Amino acid sequence: MTREFDFERPIVELEKRLNDLRALSEDGQIDLSKEIKAIDDKIGIMKAEIFRTLEPWQVIQIARNIDRPSTLDYVKILFEDSFLELHGDRLFGDDPAMVTGFARIGNHLVAVIGHQKGHDTEENLYRNFGMPHPEGYRKALRIMKMAERFRKPVIVFIDTPGAFPGIGAEERGQSEAIARNLCEMSRISVPILCFVIGEGGSGGALAIGIGDKIFMLEYSIYSVITSEGCAAILWKDASRSKEAAGALRIRAQDLLEFGVIDRVLPEPIGGAHRDPAAAAATIKAAILDTLPTLLEVAPDDLLAIRYAKFRGMGRYKIERDADNVE
């Protein structure tokens, strides 16, 4: 059973009624198949309409939904039994909020890195709600460097509210860990594909997000700050997070427009959690589409192109020609 969103409630009500009708119809008392089909079609149209016109704060709800597939859910579907998880940063600890390993997909051996959220409270406590400590980032870096040595491309899944803001995290250099990864990822000389599958939360997301191609699932988000945090700071009122959500332009479509990501991957209607296999198939297609081309690029060129990609991000103007936004 997956939970429903507020904005899905009208549909859910209709679906319940429809099921009642179906039950009656199957009892054989009366043939309602035509009516049922008609209602079903209407529901389909309504659903499509609702999900076509979602507000940003509604997308946030989907992106954060506890039932939404996180890294290991996709890993299981994409890599089947080939995934082998590796643990530890070789320095301090093993962070369950970050999952790393190696796997096979199609004809490719790859390294896998991703934030891991839980699907219930217990799992979320264990996974720290997908918020890594420095050791998580350092584990990811270790595996990326290993991937580079063994010439395996890296597949990254991004799904975090952000890097954990806590005492131990600060003591062990959360800033250093994130900054170091930004540095090092820009020089890992194998292809890196990044998939934002849920929440792309600020520096904690970007710290594993430097890649050659950046994909976002349709209802995932990527933001410099949570809408709540933004509202608290700029509106001095956390309850105005819906406004902040709109202002921040955090949807996949926005980021595509800004040229910050490469492609939006459509999700099944209702969101990836309604049909994880379908979402995974889209991701798989993106991997198998993209990797062969990237694998033919010489390592130095790959790094130069990756540098240029992030080098070009930003919008500013030069005062002397104020009209020419660069």
Add this chain to the structure above:
Amino acid sequence: MTREFDFERPIVELEKRLNDLRALSEDGQIDLSKEIKAIDDKIGIMKAEIFRTLEPWQVIQIARNIDRPSTLDYVKILFEDSFLELHGDRLFGDDPAMVTGFARIGNHLVAVIGHQKGHDTEENLYRNFGMPHPEGYRKALRIMKMAERFRKPVIVFIDTPGAFPGIGAEERGQSEAIARNLCEMSRISVPILCFVIGEGGSGGALAIGIGDKIFMLEYSIYSVITSEGCAAILWKDASRSKEAAGALRIRAQDLLEFGVIDRVLPEPIGGAHRDPAAAAATIKAAILDTLPTLLEVAPDDLLAIRYAKFRGMGRYKIERDADNVE
């Protein structure tokens, strides 16, 4: 005031008497200058004889002497005001048992790394008696890699009873930290000069001891285990450490014979603590003698020669020709 060793006591007694005589003589009552000179000469001969025939356990006393110059004592003399200490491993902490930085000597800019002991109890508690935690080794590695980037040779001072055996040290991977340094030091492509200045205690010493030239001060020691530890394990009796000290062959002269070190640096009579400036002068001469030649070796050759140096260490025989010790 420096403390005396048991085996120095006869000399110290004589020196006291001599001073009494000098006082009398200077009072002008009676001219004893001839007798004083004769006694002084005799003391000199006795001293030389005692220090020429020291037993290994006596050398250990000198090597561990709390007054013996440790890294920063030499740093002050060798590099004067040019030494700039850098701190921290960028991962967990800053270890006061390990000192790192950059400095100038003669015409050379160099990196400096060394274990640091204290000269009194308070200082020793702060320096943890020169026994590093993993963060000490990781700080040293950070500075060595920085030295490599900036093409500065590395000067290493070894003076530790060993890596610290404690809970935190094990938690944070003392084994990993030492092993990692052994690896990485073998690939640092700038000249590395190592000076064993006091205690070369096992893996905790070796972890910063992979260099192109290894020097030992005359009364320093270098051992796979403390003589006490060895006696406790092999003789099942820690009090038999004098025997163990002899059996382990831990003196500079022994290691030179074994081909494990490159040169023994003579100390002032009585030990380096009697005249730190003289000991430092010997170290300085060794640095300035050795560096120019090493700096002319191409980095790849330097690494190949360093590899071969440690590759050749060990004594074994092949059974089929049991007589040919390789």
Add this chain to the structure above:
Amino acid sequence: MGWLDRFTGVKKPPDPSDLWKKCPKCGEVLLKKDLERNFFLCAKCDNHLRMPVWDRIALLTDDNSFVEIDQDMESADPLSFVDSAPYSERLQKAVQNTDSFEAVICGEAHLDGKPLLLGVMNFDFMGGSMGSVVGEKLTRLFERALQFRFPVVCVSASGGARMQEGIFSLMQMAKTSQAVVLLNKAAIPFVSVLTDPTTGGVSASFASLGDVNIAEPEALIGFAGPRVIEQTIRQKLPGGFQRSEFLLQHGMIDMVVHRRQLKATIGHILQLLSSSNPAL
């Protein structure tokens, strides 16, 4: 004063309506002109108050050697962002109040007679937040360092990312950090000076990546702000948490340096890391 005046290195005169300041540490009332003469150190408790950007530049460079670069670069408003006020208005106000177009001033200067590239963040400009312009100017600074093989010094003071620029502001972390790696690879010294406060996206990118990281005494430095941490873990933070001395102890910075020694220390570092033979 427009960018043309600043281009000549003229210093902003003190605002007559604002003659004194209270030391936030000991409460001492300090005359601004005394503060200026005293490097913005509290005369009573030696507290390092925030130092205006042009005073900082004067502190760290040889007299009259600083020449600003990229001073005419201004923020765009790519999100047409509006909170209680439009971002464009906030920007205008910040430009008026600080006489800067943005939260970092970059330039070429000399220190001990040797060339260096210097970037100094301006906390007064929207909390020193890093948007596209800050990221672009610093990246250009790093790339210029690469081109001329001059060392770089960055003085950070920032609350983090410029929220009003959304994802563009986040990406400046990547942009600046990847430029620092090029410096590393080319063995061009990069000294990062962290001043009060340096948090968020600045702390978690280039500012933590110095070959040598220096902090001023008691500066607040960290990834997450103390209030966010307290709200998350629901407990009060220990004294000294996220202060310079805490970072030194935790291995994140190389040294805590008094403002009076800052220029000499940077000079010392650059000399030791220089590729030339030292003077005998």
Add this chain to the structure above:
Amino acid sequence: MGWLDRFTGVKKPPDPSDLWKKCPKCGEVLLKKDLERNFFLCAKCDNHLRMPVWDRIALLTDDNSFVEIDQDMESADPLSFVDSAPYSERLQKAVQNTDSFEAVICGEAHLDGKPLLLGVMNFDFMGGSMGSVVGEKLTRLFERALQFRFPVVCVSASGGARMQEGIFSLMQMAKTSQAVVLLNKAAIPFVSVLTDPTTGGVSASFASLGDVNIAEPEALIGFAGPRVIEQTIRQKLPGGFQRSEFLLQHGMIDMVVHRRQLKATIGHILQLLSSSNPAL
């Protein structure tokens, strides 16, 4: 059984005078022949008892594929070391008792039909201590891996350095570790399997340097021995300290693997790190 017999891969027959063993964990009395059949796992509590070196080799390699190398290398006695007995006598006794010349057996074998180089330490030979021969044999193994581009698996069981060889034994840490780096640089997979116990100079050199570090359940793994630590810090150590699960939690190993899954897991790792395209 001399080295010539071992060369053919014949397994040592069980010693008839020593038919049973008590599980050190649960106290269950176990018949040695049952133990052997059961991979030296306690039938009652699944405790992983120490596994004899030839059984270990059989466990990890395809049937009859193992060919020993460097088996005729013996320790010298460079220090003419004598404690309560001369080192040379101790060595002789160890050779007699273990039918090995030294504390590591190295060889070439197949796993899942693919070639690999395997080193297995023998704790029964002077506590698996690493002297010149252990260091030399492992270094040759690594160098052979480099030459043929075969992956390497090392199974460690060691109390640390061979004290009787003094400084030579210490230097084996350097010798083996620097050879591992060459494997790293050449992207030749190195899997380190840590078994009970792996401490001291072995733990602090090649054994911690696997691309993948695997430990058997509840193995004691650490730098300093627990008794040394207790004497140093004058307090009792917490339960589970320095055990495999502790190391996993502290980020030092990649996984804790049950002995029954060990071969399959290593095969999986080597397949994922291989340079060839996987079978479709």
